[in-house]
Amino acid sequence: MPEGSIHDASALLHGARRGRGATTNPAIRFDRHSTVAFDDGWDSWEEEQADLPPLATTLIKDSSRTALARNNSPDLGFDRSINPYRGCEHGCVYCFARPTHAYLGFSPGLDFETKLLFKPQIAELLEAQLRKPGYQPATIALGSNTDPYQPVERTLKLTRAVLEVLDRFNHPVAVVTKSANVVRDIDILGRMAERGLARVCLSVTTLDRGLARILEPRAATPERRLDAVEKLAAAGIPVAVLAAPMIPAVNDMELERILERGASHGATRAGYVLLRLPLEIGEIFEAWLHTHMPERAAKVMALVRQTRGGQTYDSRFGQRQTGSGPYAEMLARRFSVAVKRLGLDPTMQGHTGVTGLRTDLFSVPHRPGEATQLALF
Known part of the structure; x- marks a missing residue:
């Protein structure tokens, strides 16, 4: 293996891995060297792929010293977010967060869904930031990058710890997830919602259980997500x-049905996002297409390029979420007509929808024992 590469060559073989979304593990774009898998001419390629063992999930402690991440993107509608985990076991092949794993020294492919970083002290770090003099509250997006309710949350419970802090500080939060496990925290979210401090958004990519299994293999089934709604x-x-995301010629025909089912289960707001393929995701997604939908791959990628000015991605603000061109305009019109017919609030575009939550209730609570000590004076 060339010096500088940290990847197992077997992980670079193309093909579906049981319970995983990506079919490749692209080299890290910052590495000087990379490993490339190739057929050695002994006709053993397919046999080797069939014999590959399941990929286990590895948990790695994240040493970050802050809980809140800041941004100034006009596309998002929020300026701060919390992500208890980096990497996501849901394995959504289209996940726009995949390229961030390269900054950690891991591949945005299979590494992203098997090598997960978690922040064990995130609740304490958050509390320290909220206690800083001069802190001005604004809605925190919980799950803006990776899912706060991915499978590991069942045991680590870091997201719940974050919500407990926000509840004590009367701090507004908007949760974005595709996990039915969010219902576990209805007790906290319900209390906060009564005070105008909480909203939840469930991402539903498809109503087709078979498609969901290959698009987002370890996420909750569509039925369970709607039940959570x-x-x-x-x-x-x-x-x-x-x-989200709406993928041309893959799930775009389901847009209206997803919104209808969401409304019938109690959703009052709605949004959509067009497929985004920044950096390595274009390669990962196209490899996935050739593995699972080879007869459709060329058509899908042609439509994707039509929405991005002939490229696989357009990073300009105002274009990233919705794209441009005839196809993108048609999708936007369909969404507009559907939400009007269903009586849904269409203001939640992408991950926005954090406006309207209360900030005037924010208060810094006494530390344990602090109130008693102050009373002595």
């Missing part, structure tokens, strides 16, 4: 459905 709404928590 219903339970959240019944608990008085404002909930939105996000049809």
Whole structure:
């Protein structure tokens, strides 16, 4: 293996891995050297792929010393976010967060969904930031990059710890997830929603369970996500459905049905995002297409390029979420007509929809024992 490469060559073989989304593990763009898998001419390629063992998930402690991430993007609608995890076991092949794994020394491909970083002290770090003199509250987006309710959350419970801090500080939060596990925290989210401090958005990519299994292999099934929408709404928590991403010739025909099902289960807000393929995701997604939909791959990529000015991606603000051109305009019109017919609030475009939550209730609570000590004076 060339010096500077940290990848197992077997992980670079093209092909579906059981329970994983990406079919490749591209080299890290910052590395000087990379490893490339190739057929050695002994006709053993397919046999080797069939014999590859399941890829285990590795948890790595994240040493970050801050909880809040800041941004100034006009496309997002929020300026701060929290992500308890980096990397995501859901394995969504289209995930726009994949390229961020390269900054950690891992591939945006299979590494992104098997090598997960977690922040064990995130609740304490968040509390310290909220206690800083001069802190001005604004809605925090929880899950803006990777899913806060991915499978590992069931045991680590870092997202719940974050919500407990926000609840004590009366701090507004907007949660974005595609996991039904969010209903576990209905007790906290319900209390916060009563005070106008919480919203939840469930991302529903497809209603086709078979398609979901290969697009996002370890995420909740579409039925379970819609059930979560219903339970959240019944608990008085404002909930939105996000049809995302819309992938040309793959799931775009489901846009109206996703919105209809979301509305029938209690969602009052809606949004959509057109497929985004920045950096390595273009290569990862196209390899996935050739593995799972080879007869459709050329058509899908041609439509993607039509929405991005002939390229696979357009990073300009105002274009990243919705694209441009006839296809993108048609999708936007379909969305507009559907939300109007269904009575849904269409203001949640992409990951926005954080406006309208209260910030005037924010207060810094006493530390344990602090109130008693102050009373002595």
